Amino acid sequence: MTRIQIKERAGPGALDTLFHQNKPKGHMCTSCAWAKPPNPHLFEFCENGAKATLWDLTSERCTPEYLARHTVTELAARSDYDLEMRGRLTEPLRYDAESDRYLRVGWAEAFREIGEKLRELEPKSVTFYASGKAALEPSYLYALFARIYGHQNLPDSSNMCHETTSVGLKKVTGSPVGTCTLEDLEHCDAIFYLGQNPGTNSPRLLRPLQQAVERGCKIVVFNPLREKGLLEFTDPQNPMQMTVSPATKLAHQYLQVKPGGDIAALMGVMKRVLERDAASRDAGGPGVLDRTFIDQHTAGFDEFLARLDSAGWDEIESNSGLARSELEAAGDVYADAERVIGIYGMGLTQHVHGSQSIGMLVNLLLLSGNIGRKGAGCSPIRGHSNVQGQRTVGITEKTSLAPNDKYRELFDFDPPTEDGHTTVEFLEAILAGTARGFIGLGGNLAKAVPDHERVHAAWRDMELTVHVATKLNKTHLMPGKSSFILPCLVRAEDDVQKTGRQTVTMEDSFSHIYGSIGKRSPASPYLKSETAIVCELAKATLPGHPKWLWDDWMGDYGLIRDLIAMTYPEEFHDMNDRMHQPGGFYRGNGAHERIWKTESGKAEFTTPTVMNACGIGDAAGRYHLVTVRSNDQFNTTIYGHSDRLRGISGSRMIVMMSTADMKRDGLREGDTVSLLGDAGDDIVRKVEGLRIVPYELPDGCLGGYFPELNPLVPLWYHDKLSKTPASKGVPVRIVKEAV
Structure with missing residues (x-):
């Protein structure tokens, strides 16, 4: 720090x-x-x-004077780290193609020109993308603006990471988000922890994990990489532990599953649970399974049971990369626990069959009724601070999830009924030449996406690109024919509008809503809030209407919260009164109360069609690459080049590899290699100049950094249901570079 x-x-x-x-x-x-x-x-x-x-x-500060001294071509050659180190953007900018520079433009002129261009374009050719940082207030208005304008192209950053949860978890529990609350972590006896590294991605989770272990909870980890953050934790706010006491060992069992192997691994765990259940009943005991819960609250159990019975241990071991004894030991932990929580991250979601992986974790929890009671449930760990909340208040490409009846009632317009597109579909439209406009509410999307070479080459063909941003990044340096950068406040800064200082709100992973008040002086007097920018864009684009009160909403965010409460009365009633409640106010979750909003009206057992979630299987010479983040990084923002928890520093152009695989391929630490995509299509995908770093990984598994290795991920290689890029099991081959 x-x-x-x-x-x-x-x-x-x-x-x-x-x-x-x-x-x-x-x-x-x-x-x-x-x-x-x-x-x-x-x-x-x-x-x-x-x-x-x-x-x-x-x-x-990244001022207009600085940008006027450098062409976009010059700046595009720099790293994202170097670009962001220039500091905060201070004034609105417009791209000048003749000089290849971003130049100062007034706010009024920028809004007028953007509005004129949006009116020229076919609405369905324009995408309104949202980074997961934008608060509920601008997110609600952004979704409203898009639908009045005439489209539902409203992907957000969850399309790149946890959309598999939104689709897969909803399919089996009826809830698109996790079923736990923070309190549940205080009462669980076991935690099954899959595909997430809290040390790097969510360090505040480490203290609840430590507290759980200290009261006897057992944590079983499934993760290809052996991560220090899941092995032990020293509480920095505990003077005794920082000076005298040893670190708390977190993982009771650490299973280094091969990429995509969670489906098979969980099958093995459940085979053991069924064995324990049968043995208990044969001995006159109560068994392990909650048969009453299964009968009353679930569907598809018999079909799943038949598939579980047919799965042989050879099939399970080869697909998971784990030994039968390891999986049986994990099954014993589950069977001995009264209350179990399943925690997971993108190691489960970013696979071709990631939805089935989530379904398998839910299967495990359903066996003993571990959803919908204290100390139990399913808990995905979200990355962006409000990515879950954005979906809650209407940022979605799906008509079925949009509050269309409320839109008609409150705003007197007929919203579009044709589904919009996901991020992957937006990128496909760029390649097809049908995407003509892009507005980005934060983020660095072009750097975060798969298939960099192809996508980046076509990005600048769009007629209009608009970026609401705080710092310069690579996406800004791929301007469309008309391009603007609109600098905004950060959440910690004082947001003063017509009625005074404003509050914004956001939602956490446990469906709790919090108010947030910034109090720092803005980086520049020319900055506007995200809410104000959305309102001004809408005013400049749309015709006047007595119910579209953009000026009023911009001047008083409490009025926007009133709209959210009227649109979602069951979840957001009295929002203005409750937003500063300590611990946030709970908007509710049906599955938490065992109300299953699924097609069957019950929680659904998943019968898997595959045993490994990777879309492309093993082959001689093929590796599966897991892209990861360092602890000196947040998504595409690189704070530095020290991956302290993994013991790696310096360049981010590295590839982690097991010593056994290094020996087999004749490689040594420090060798320079290229990774070549091995997806089987005709497109050459290659990243050069990668240094070999020994790391404890399963055979046939490599590790490397996101977003540097994104060029290796095919655009079509994504989860079947959600179209989330499958970045945790990318098929590649290693090519040693000449010295």
Whole structure:
């Protein structure tokens, strides 16, 4: 944290901001979506959260004068790290093609020109993308703006990571989000932890995991990489543990499953649970399965049971990369536990059959009624701070999830009924030449997507690109024929509108809503809030209407929350009164109450059609690449080049490989190699200049950094249901480079 503070030259006020971070009447962290407890610690932030805040509150400035000195072509050759190190954007900018530069433009002129261009374009050719940081208020208006304009092309960053949860989990439980609350972690006896690394991605989760272990909970980890954050934890707010006491060992059992092998691994665990159940009943005991729950609350059990019975141990071991004895030991942990929580991340979601992987975890929980009761449930860990909330208030490409009846009632227009497109479908439209306009509410989408070479080559063919942003990034440097950068406030900054200082709200991974108030002076007097920018764009684009009160909403965010409450009365009633409630207010979750909003009206057992979630299987010479983030990174934002928890530093152009695979391929630590895509199509995908780093991985598995290795991920290689890119099992081959 100190290193980032020095690097960013964030002043003393930044430390005061951190002190109030994630506390009532403070500002809510822009990093992950972990819960903000009702009784916060003195310092209720983690290393990642501190980095995100200090990064936002840098004293460095990226001014129009600086940008006028450099062409876009020059800047595009720099790394994202170097671009963001230039600091905060200070004034609106318009791309000048003749000079190949971004030049200063007035706000009124920018809005007028963007509005004129949007009116010229066919609405369905335009995409409104949202990064998961934007709060509920601008997100609600952004979705409304898009639908009045005439389309539902509203992908957000969940399309790149957890959309498999939104689709897959909803299919089997009726809930598109996790079923747990923070309190459940205080009562569980076992946690099955799959495909997520809290040390890097959600450090504030480590303390609840530590507390669970200290009261006897057993954590069983399934992860290809052996991650320090899941092995042990030293609480930085515990002076005794920092000085005298040993670190808390977290994982009771650490199973290094091969990429995509969670389906088979969970099958093995459940075979053991069924054996234990049968043995208990034969001995006159109660058994392990909750037969009453299964009969009353589930569907598809018999079909699943038949598939489980037919799965042989050879099939399970070869597809999971784990031994029968390991999986049986994990099954014993489950069978001995009264309350079990399943926690997972993108290691489960970012696969071709990721939806089936989620279904298998739910199967395990359903066996003993471990959904819908205290201390039990399914808990996906979200990355962006409000990515779940954006979907909740209408940012979705699906007509079935849009509040169309309320739109008609409140705003007097007929919303579109044709589904919009996901991020992958947007990229396909770029390649097809049918995507003509793009508005990005935050984010660095072009850097985050698969198939960089193809997508980037076509990105600039769009007629209009508009970026609401805080710092310069690579996506901005692929301007369309008309392109604008609209600089906005960060969440920690004072947002003053016509009625005074404003509050925004966001939702955590546990479906709790929090108010957030920024109090730092803005980086520039020319910045506007995301809410104000959305309102001004809508005003410049749409005709006037007595019910479209953009000026009023821009001046008083409480009016927007009234709209959210009227649109979703069951979940958001009295939102203005409840938003500063300690611990947030709970908007509810049907599956948490055993109300199953599925097709059958019950929780659904999944019968898998595959035993490994990777879409392309093993072959001689083929590896499966797992892309990961370092602890010096948040998504595409690179804070530095020290992956401290993995013991890797310096260049991010590395590939992690087991020593056994290195020996087999005649490679040594420090060798330079290329990775070549092995997806079987006719497109050459290659990343050169990668340094070999030994790391503890399963045979046939490689690790490397996102987004540097995204060029290796085919655009078509994604989850079958959600179209989430399958970045956790990318088929590649290694080519040693000449010295």
